[in-house]
Each structure stands twice: as structure tokens, then as C-alpha cells.
Amino acid sequence: MSVTGFHDIISGPLADYSKISQKIGGDVAEHSKLVQDAFKAQMDYLKLASESAQPPQSEVVNLLRPTSDKISAIQNYRENHRSSAFFNHLSAISESISALGWVTVSPTPAPYVKEMNDAGQFYTNRVLKEWKEKDKVHVDWVKAWVQTLNDLQAYIKQYHTTGLVWSGKGVAKGSIPPPPPGCPPPPPPVIDFNIGGAGDGAAVDRSALFAEINKGQDITKGLKKVTDDMQTHKNPTLRQGPAPFKATTVKATSIVKPTKVEKPASFVKDGKKWMIEYQKENHNLVVDNAEMTNVVYMYRCENSTLTVKGKLNSVTLDSCKKTSIVFDSLVSSIEFINCQSVQMQVLGKVPTISIDKTDGCQIYLSKDSLDVEIISSKSSEMxxxxxxxxxxxxxxxxxxxxxxxxxxxxxxATEIVENKG
Structure with a gap:
């Protein structure tokens, strides 16, 4: 029943998502093929769990590798297509596809899927904002993907409430089978109660045994005396021996994550878009002669400073740390997404500042920008x-x-709670 339930997700909302993705075409269609592969890999893993006993933790990593490889491929596709016209579509999937890692979460995997669904919501909202007036197909695309994750959460609640359930039968494919049972122990020795050792079938003579018992306290006279060198409190060397047994703890297995590769810093202009990525310890970044149709996109920059000269359309800082930006004026907005400890200073005018999932943001305004609108969500220290x-x-x-x-x-009705601390 567990496998059938997951198959219903693949043939239901996931199939709708894939069909609509093919209708949109381009990067969205190619990306959806990787998503289908990831769900099929998880289906194989669930079939294994329904037919086998749970393997040792050391082998679970290898069994999960097909799924984790597909997740990595999905996320890498987004990274390699950042200039795509459907970048928000790719990001919505990449931010939430880790929901397939629920198989390693216990005791409550269902809320984990909801967290991953919420993680992609920022980008699905951007898709809706951009396309709902242009093409309803993209709205249907968002609904199909969100429904896929909602159905996955409901599926887990029904079949795997406290974690992935293994059947307890057989041996998982790829696992080492247990060794065959050894030879049975030898039968106990036959005790000859014939004290006299007679083997002629005469009655057992127990008189000698009772005589020993009836000695009373004298029965201990035959015991050897324990000398000082045999006593552990007088001879410490006797207490030295192997260390006591300690049970090893097994850490919870997680989806294998790809090794992070340090990518080279880049500063390029792709059409009307300035792409500034992976800059570190660089405070001399300059965009000169910017035009009103240009946009600037900074990604994973750290401890760096960018100066923009001229009026341009918009600026986005994505996943940057300890990064500052100074610019003249913007036609549209500046956005901070998934950033930490960032600063901005406007010398002219900026209509809108958007802050999302950012911790630490200092905003220096000019006298011409006092009518700015600041929109913040899931952020702190602003x-x-x-x-x-x-x-x-x-x-x-x-x-x-x-x-x-x-x-x-x-x-x-919502009102601000002032911090009295």
C-alpha cells in the first residue's frame, strides 16, 4: 500500500507538473525530466523498504545515493542556468526538491516536507507575479508542483508517520547478507552417577556423596587458601585488563550532499544583465556607465563592496555575506535574498527595497529617497x-x-509590538 500511495503521486500531480513543464518548454522542460528521475529513484528506494529489512546505517548511504545524485543534478542545473528567462521556475524546484530527503528524517518527517515547500514559496510567488497576467499556464505549473509536495506530505502522514517503515523481511539489495548459522553446540556430557565407577548395572551408590555433604563446616578444609598476591586490593596489577565495552552511537543518516566546489569569481555583462558572482575580499568592484535598462545580480559574494555609477533598473543580492553596495539611482527596486550582514547606500532615488530571509541589513537613505517603500519578510536585524x-x-x-x-x-488586525528590551 505504501508503494501504491507513492505511485499515485507520480501518476497524479507530478505527471501534471511534467506535462505543463513540457508545454512551457526550454529550461523548465529539461529541469522537469530531472525531477521525474528523482521521484523514480525514491520509488525504487520505497520498493526496497517494502520488501526488505532495514539495512545497517553504514549501507543506507549507498542505497540513497541514486536519489541524492538526482537532487544534486536538479540544483546544479539551476546554478548553471542563472541567466535563464525561467530562473524563478528553476529556483522554485531547486529550493524545495530536498523534500525527498524525508526518508532520513524521524520521528516526524511530514513537517520537514512542509518546510521545504515553504522554502520554494518565495520563488513560486515570483513566478505568479511575473506570469499570471501573461500566461495562465505558468499559474497551473505552480499549482501542480505545490500540489505534488502537499500530496507527498499527506502520503507520509498516512504511511510513514514516525519515519520510513521497513518490512522487516529479507535482505536489502546491496546489503551484505548475515552469515549462515553455525553448527549446533555439542550435547551436554553424560553424568555418571555411579560413584564407585561400576558399569555393571548395579544400583547407584550415593553414600559417598552424602558423606561429603554431611561434613558440615569441615567441607571447606580442602579448599586452597587465597594468598596476598592473589588479592586485587593488595595487588593492583590484577585490576588491569581490557577497557569496558562501550556501545557505539550511530548518527542519523542524511541524503548525501554533493561536495562543495569553490567556483571562480566572475564579473561579466550578459546582454543587459551584470552578473557578479563568487567575489571574495574584493572591495573594488565597479559597474560604470550603467544604463536604465541594466540590472545587476550579485550571487554568493562575501566581504566585498560594489559601486554602481549611473541610473539602472534594479539590483539583486542573493546569498551574499558581509557585502556592501553603493549606487546612484534605481528605476525599480533593490532586493536582498538569503543574505547575512549586508549594507546598501543610495545617493539618489530608490522606489522600493525588498528584504527576504536576510539577517542583518543596514539601509542608508538619501534625502531624495525618503518616500521609499521597504518590504520585509522572514528577516531580522534590519x-x-x-x-x-x-x-x-x-x-x-x-x-x-x-x-x-x-x-x-x-x-x-495586526499591530507592531515595540521592543522594550
């Missing part, structure tokens, strides 16, 4: 610095804590 006019700034934190209540009209 501060806006407003110029006073004397070269100094007033620092104001962006609220992170809110209180929501149900009104008399059965709607929600």
Missing part, C-alpha cells in the same frame, strides 16, 4: 539610517515582532 542634513544619520530599526487579533468583523 535598520534604516535617515540623513539629518549635517552629514550624520538617525538609525531606526524595522519592526520584527507583531501582534495579531481577530476583530468583531471576523477579520485580522
Amino acid at each position: 535598520n534604516v539610517l535617515i540623513p539629518k542634513g549635517d552629514g550624520d544619520y538617525t538609525e531606526i530599526p524595522i519592526p520584527e515582532q507583531f501582534k495579531t487579533r481577530v476583530t468583531a468583523n471576523k477579520t485580522l
Whole structure:
């Protein structure tokens, strides 16, 4: 039943997602083939679990490798197609495909799938925002993928509530079978109760045995005396021996992650898009003569500073750490996604600042940007610095804590909770 339930996901919402992906075509279609392969690899693993006993933890990694390799291929495809017109589609899948790692989670794997679904929500929302007015097919694509993960979560709740269930029968394919049973132990020796050793069938003479028992305290006279060199408290060397047995602990197995490869830093212009990636310890990055149709995309830069000269369309910082950006003016917006300890300074005007899943963001505004709109979600330690006019700034934190209540009209009313600490 467990395998049948998972097959229903593959033939149901996943099949819809694949069909719509082929209709969209391009990178989305190619990416969907990798996703199908990943689900098929998990199907094989679930079939193995339904037919076999759970293998040793040391062998689970090898059995999970086909699934983990497919997950890596899906994520690497996104990394190698960052300039794709469907980058948000690729990112939505790459951020949430790790949901297939639920087979290594216990005792509650279902919430893990929901977390992965939520992780891809940022990009599915961007797909909806970009395409809902252009082409409804992309809206159906989002619904099919989200439904696939929702059905996966429901499937786990029904069949594997506390973790992957193994059948307990047979030996998992690829595992080492247990050794064959050894020879049975020899039968116990036959005790001859004929004290006299007579073997002629006469009655057993037990008189000698009872005589020994009736000696009372004298029965111990024949025992050897324990000398000082035999006593452990007087001879410490006798206490030295092998260390006591310690049970080894086995860590929970996780999906094998690909080895991180340090990619070379790049600074290239691809059409109207400036791609700045993997820059480290570089504070001399400059985009000069920017045009209003240009966009800047910074990815995985660390401890670096970028200066943009000229007015351009938009700026995005994705997965950057300790990175700063200074620019003149923007037509659209600047976005911070999955960043840590970042700073920005606008010298002219910026209409919108978006902060998502970012910890630590310092925003230096100019006098021309005081009408800016700042949109934040799932972020912390955000501060806006407003110029006073004397070269100094007033620092104001962006609220992170809110209180929501149900009104008399059965709607929600939310207000800021000020930090008194």
C-alpha cells in the first residue's frame, strides 16, 4: 500500500507538473525530466523498504545515493542556468526538491516536507507575479508542483508517520547478507552417577556423596587458601585488563550532499544583465556607465563592496555575506535574498527595497529617497539610517515582532509590538 500511495503521486500531480513543464518548454522542460528521475529513484528506494529489512546505517548511504545524485543534478542545473528567462521556475524546484530527503528524517518527517515547500514559496510567488497576467499556464505549473509536495506530505502522514517503515523481511539489495548459522553446540556430557565407577548395572551408590555433604563446616578444609598476591586490593596489577565495552552511537543518516566546489569569481555583462558572482575580499568592484535598462545580480559574494555609477533598473543580492553596495539611482527596486550582514547606500532615488530571509541589513537613505517603500519578510536585524542634513544619520530599526487579533468583523488586525528590551 505504501508503494501504491507513492505511485499515485507520480501518476497524479507530478505527471501534471511534467506535462505543463513540457508545454512551457526550454529550461523548465529539461529541469522537469530531472525531477521525474528523482521521484523514480525514491520509488525504487520505497520498493526496497517494502520488501526488505532495514539495512545497517553504514549501507543506507549507498542505497540513497541514486536519489541524492538526482537532487544534486536538479540544483546544479539551476546554478548553471542563472541567466535563464525561467530562473524563478528553476529556483522554485531547486529550493524545495530536498523534500525527498524525508526518508532520513524521524520521528516526524511530514513537517520537514512542509518546510521545504515553504522554502520554494518565495520563488513560486515570483513566478505568479511575473506570469499570471501573461500566461495562465505558468499559474497551473505552480499549482501542480505545490500540489505534488502537499500530496507527498499527506502520503507520509498516512504511511510513514514516525519515519520510513521497513518490512522487516529479507535482505536489502546491496546489503551484505548475515552469515549462515553455525553448527549446533555439542550435547551436554553424560553424568555418571555411579560413584564407585561400576558399569555393571548395579544400583547407584550415593553414600559417598552424602558423606561429603554431611561434613558440615569441615567441607571447606580442602579448599586452597587465597594468598596476598592473589588479592586485587593488595595487588593492583590484577585490576588491569581490557577497557569496558562501550556501545557505539550511530548518527542519523542524511541524503548525501554533493561536495562543495569553490567556483571562480566572475564579473561579466550578459546582454543587459551584470552578473557578479563568487567575489571574495574584493572591495573594488565597479559597474560604470550603467544604463536604465541594466540590472545587476550579485550571487554568493562575501566581504566585498560594489559601486554602481549611473541610473539602472534594479539590483539583486542573493546569498551574499558581509557585502556592501553603493549606487546612484534605481528605476525599480533593490532586493536582498538569503543574505547575512549586508549594507546598501543610495545617493539618489530608490522606489522600493525588498528584504527576504536576510539577517542583518543596514539601509542608508538619501534625502531624495525618503518616500521609499521597504518590504520585509522572514528577516531580522534590519535598520534604516535617515540623513539629518549635517552629514550624520538617525538609525531606526524595522519592526520584527507583531501582534495579531481577530476583530468583531471576523477579520485580522495586526499591530507592531515595540521592543522594550
